[in-house]
Amino acid sequence: MKFTDKLSAAWATNTSLLCVGLDPDVSRLPAHVRDQPDAIVRFCKGIIDATADLACAFKPQIAYFAALGAEAQLEAICAYLRERYPHIPLILDAKRGDIGATAHQYAREAYERYGADAVTINPYMGFDSVEPYLAWSDHGAIILCRTSNPGGSDLQFLQVDGKPLYQHVASLVADKWNRHGQCSLVVGATFPEELAQVRALVGDMPLLVPGVGAQGGDIEATVRSGKTAQGTGMMINSSRAILYAPPLAGEDYAAAARRVALETRDAINLYR
C-alpha cells in the first residue's frame, strides 16, 4: 500500500494526527529498564504497545541507535512495528542527503533494511539527491522544509526573490519533485504562520510537524495553520514529552506515555 494511503487510513482508524517519535536516550530510560539487556528494544516496545491505537505514525530517530552501535535493536523495533502494527506507518527519521548512487544506498537502508514506509531527507543537494528514493513507488520521501530549531532560520529564512528559502523548497517539492504523490514536507510547529504559508503552497500534501511537546509549539495554532480542508494532512510529532512523561502515582513509564499521548491526540483533535 502506498505510504500516503496507509497514512490516510491511520488518520481515520485511530482518529489521530499524532506521530510518536522514538528517540531512546539510554540515560533517560527508567532504571528498571535501563539495566536490562536489550533495554532500548524493551523500552520502545513498551511505548509502541501503549500508544499504537493513538498514533497515525511511529518515527524512530536513527541517530540514537547509530551512536550506540545499536542498529540490530532498531531492526528489531522496526520488525516489531511492521508485524504487530502493519496498519501504522513507520517513518525512519534519518535526514539523509547525498547524490545519486549514494542516495540509492540510503534508500535501501531505510526501505529494505529497516522496512520503513517513509524516510526523512534533506533537500540541500537538490532533486537528484531525492529522486533515488522515489524509485520505491509505495514509499514516502519526507523532505525538510522549515525546521523547528532556532538555527533553522540561518539558511531557511534567507530571502530568495522576496520569499524565504523554505517557501522555495515547498514550491519545488509540490510543483516539480512530487511527480507521483510520494513527497511530504517537514515543517516545524514553532512557526504556525509559516506552517500556514506552506500549506497554502502545497495543497493537501502531508506535513510532518515536529516541535509540539518538549519543543513548546502551540497545538491550537499548529493544527489550525497546518490542517487540510478535510481536517487531516499532518503528522504532528511528539517524542520526548511522551517517551519521558513523568509517571503519576501507580503508573509505569508506558502508562504515563499513553496518558500524555492520549492528551496530545485529543488536544489536536479539538482543533481539526
Next chain:
Amino acid sequence: MKFTDKLSAAWATNTSLLCVGLDPDVSRLPAHVRDQPDAIVRFCKGIIDATADLACAFKPQIAYFAALGAEAQLEAICAYLRERYPHIPLILDAKRGDIGATAHQYAREAYERYGADAVTINPYMGFDSVEPYLAWSDHGAIILCRTSNPGGSDLQFLQVDGKPLYQHVASLVADKWNRHGQCSLVVGATFPEELAQVRALVGDMPLLVPGVGAQGGDIEATVRSGKTAQGTGMMINSSRAILYAPPLAGEDYAAAARRVALETRDAINLYR
C-alpha cells in the same frame, strides 16, 4: 592532534592533496574478493595499503555500509586506518544534519564509535545543527557548500541578495560558525570558477573537493581555482576511479588502484 594540523602534516608527508574515498559497492568488487567472508573489509584494506603513502586523507562513505547492515565492517576499517596509519586523517562521509540533541548523537557516532577525525555535515538546519560537533575540539566539521551533482544547483544556486546561496553558506561558516578553526567546506570540482569564489571568501580554510575522476572534474582547473597561496588547502577526493580502476596486465585491483592514485596525486601536484 587537531584535524587541521593532522591534515597539514599529511599534505606535507605524502606530498599529496588526494583524498581516497572508500565507497565499497559489493557488486563492483573483484570476483575473488567478493566471494570471501569479510569482502568489504578485505577490499578496503587492500586499497588503503596500496594508497596510504599517496593520500592526504581517507574518506569512507557510510551509506555503502548502512545499506548492507555492515557497520561492524566499517568499524573494522576505521580501526585499521587509525592503528596502521594514524598520521592520515580519517573522514567519515555521512552528511548528517539534525538538531542539537540528535546532532550530538551523530557526533558520537562519527567521532567516538568510528574514531573519525572529521565528518561531513549538511548546513540546511543551521548553526545549532553544526555546533554539537564542535564540542569535540580536536575534530573537524566539513560542511556542504557547493556540491558536484547536477541537482546541486536546485537550492545552492538560488540568488540571495544577488549572490548564490552556496556563497552565503561559505561566508556563514567562515565568518560565524568557524570559531575555533574546526570547519572545512565541501565544494565540488565540477565548477572551478565557483571553487575560486569560495576560496576567495574563506581564506585558507580546507576544502573537500569531490568530482574529480569518475565525475569528470578537470584537475588543472580545480587545483588552480581551489589552492591556497601555500599550494595546499584542498582534499581532492576520488573514489570510484581509484577503487574500480581496470587492472592492466599483471595487476590486481590494489595495484591498479595504486597506479591511478599515483597518477592523480601527481597530476594534482603539477598545478600546485
